[in-house]
Amino acid sequence: MFKFIVNTTSVLMDVIMRRYLFFIAILLSYPAILFAQKVVEISIDETINPVSAAYVSKGIEYASKERAECLLIQLNTPGGLLKSTRVIVSAILESPVPVVVYVSPGGAHAGSAGVFITLSAHIAAMAPGTNIGAAHPINIQGPMDSVMNNKATNDAAAFIRSIAEKRKRNLEWADEAVRKSISITENEALNKSVIDVVANNTTDLLRKIDGKKIETSAGVKILHTRAARIEPLTMSTTEKILNLLSDPNIAYILLLLGMYGILFELYNPGAILPGIIGVICLILSFYTMHSLPINYAGLALIIFAIILFLLEIKIVSHGMLAIGGAISLILGSMMLIRSDSSLELVKISRGVIVSSTAITTLFFLFVIGVGLRAQRAKPVTGIEGLIGEVGLSLETLDPRGLVRMHGEIWKAESISGKIDKDSKVRVVAMEHMNLKVESLLNG
Structure with missing residues (x-):
């Protein structure tokens, strides 16, 4: 009997020791597990363009490579190019890692293209004091062709419905956001099943989405984000420069500066520097314009305006050529960028157009005019x-x-x-x- 008790006690102690050691191993490895959990974060706080599309793709690739729990996109945008939006949406839908789009901080807006991006996310979240909805910017050169606009709108509506259907979001609201430019607050978006979470900040967001089951292109993944560390992934210097150049206003100004530089070099052969600067500005403006919906009639009017200004210097027209050049420059500037859809937020600022026209007129009438008159003046020194x-x-x-x-x-x-x-x-x-x-x- 005593031997039986001893054997039984020995077995029980062995079981207890094994379980004890097992729990000790778990506790010791738990900090390492927590440390390994990572969330990659990127921030989009500008219009959607080819650079931001490449930035999102870069973030997804990096998050996948680092085996991150998810990619967190901090979003605040009034909209942008639909072509770039499609690239971003496609990248998110095919992402092997969960993508969380968080409209923040307070006061931020996911407008127009931002609606497509937010709805395509595996988890859509918004901060208090934000809103989401189509912007429908008014084009300063007047109403677009109704047939083309309706065609583009119908295409965009079908696109956003397919996104909402895949992510099981409010299909009816998504369609109206495109067709009727409806905009709603974060609480309304949550109640209408447009988004999944309203979070006060990033920490609150990661706590609320912890444990959610996400279906990605690589399979089902359960998020462990409560104690995950956030690793920001910022744009490189090159990407920041290219992002700046993607602004239509910058492209327009570079175009004018490029023309000024080339013309100044032609009228002052051997100056060299104006010609170099002019060529660089033209190349940079062409880089930007290749991704923008350029109206070549507007570009032709701008070139014609420059020619009229030059003729004003050569020919005595009592200001008629200068007036014609100013009118041509204004019309060409307003027509230069023309989107096929009112859903795209792509335009040149009215203030930039007016100021550029005024400066150009003064430049040709006074600066170049004085220079050419000085060249034609009778020599006062030398033989x-x-x-x-x-x-x-x-x-x-x-x-x-x-x-x-x-x-x-x-x-x-x-x-x-x-x-x-x-x-x-x-x-x-x-x-x-x-x-x-x-x-x-x-x-």
């Missing part, structure tokens, strides 16, 4: 500056002698006969450093 000048004969010119001109003594030859001493003479030519003069009495 050429002596032609037509008046001096005094120091001795009788019959026909040769000495004259005083600009405080200097010159050899001179009279072409108007004998000239008495102390007579006023005028220079009419110069030959081999000898002045050809005539008497003012005969002139």
Whole structure:
């Protein structure tokens, strides 16, 4: 009996020790597990363009490579290019890692293209004091072609319905957001099943989405984000520069500066620097414009305006050519960027257009005009500056002698006969450093 009790006790102690060691191992490894959990964060706080599309794709690739729990996109955008939006949405839908779009901070807006991006996320979240909805910017060059606009709107509506259906979000609201430009607050969006979470901040968001089951292109994943560390992934310097250049206003200004530089170089051969700057500005503007909906009629009007300004310098038109150039520049600037859909937020600021037109007009009328008039003016220095000048004969010119001109003594030859001493003479030519003069009495 005693032996039985001893054996039983030994077995129980062995089981207890194994379980104890098992729990100890778990507790020791738990901090390492927590430390391994990572959330990659990127921030989009501008219009949607090709650079931001590449930035999102870069974030997804990096999060996948680092085996992050998810990619967190901090979003605040008024909209942008639909083509770039489609690239971003496609990247999110095919992402192997969960993508969380968080409209923040307070006061932020997911407008137009931002609606598509938010709805495509595996988890859509908003901060208090934010809103979501289509913006429908008004184009400053007037209403677009109704047929083309309706075609683009129908296409965008079908696109956003397919996104909402895949993510099981409010299909009806998604369609109205495109067609009727409806915008709602974060609480309304939560109640209408447009988004999944309203979170006060990033920490609150990661706590609320912890444990959620997400279906990605790589399979089902359960999020462990409560104690995950956030690793920001910022744009590189090159991406920041390219993102800045993607602004239509910057592209427009670079285009004008490029034209000014080239023209200045043509009118002042050998200046070199204006030509170099002009070519660089033109190349940068063309880089930007290749991704923008450019209206070539507007570009032609801008070039025509520059030609009119140049003609105003060459031809006396009493300001008519300058007025025509200013009108052509304004019309061309308003027409330069023309979107096929009112859903795209792509335009040049009215203030930039007005100020650029005014500066261009003054530049050509005064700066270049003064420069060209100075080139055409009679020389006042050097040998050429002596032609037509008046001096005094120091001795009788019959026909040769000495004259005083600009405080200097010159050899001179009279072409108007004998000239008495102390007579006023005028220079009419110069030959081999000898002045050809005539008497003012005969002139």
